[in-house]
Amino acid sequence: MNDIEAILKATIQTKVIEAFNSTPEMVEKLVAAALSKEVDEHGQRPGYNSQRMPYMEWLVGDEIRKAVCECIREYVAGHKNEISARVQAAMVSSDFVKPISETIAKVMSEEYRWNVELKIDKA
DSSP states (O other): OOHHHHHHHHHHHHHHHHHHHHOHHHHHHHHHHHHHOEEOTTSSOOOTTSOOEEHHHHHHHHHHHHHHHHHHHHHHHHTHHHHHHHHHHHHHSHHHHHHHHHHHHHHHHSSSOOOOOOOOOOO
């Protein structure tokens, strides 16, 4: 950036800050307007048929989803060996593997019929 660009940038930044500081109600209105916008389930501008919600509602929901996801990641990472052992034990068990393999074999041998039923009976 050359000297003229730096001077212009600093001048513009100063003027914008001065404008915001001299009219705090303008900042409040800008924030209120930004938060009242409707968004879709992804936080984007809603399309014609998309579900609409206030931005603030989406933002809070998104932060809650992120917190829950992080909590689950931490739990799984902390219990990875235990989870892995349980999955391996279940896969070795005939109660787990046999019904799945029989159902898959049955479904794959039948033409155009894709109904799958999985039933595990306790011994």
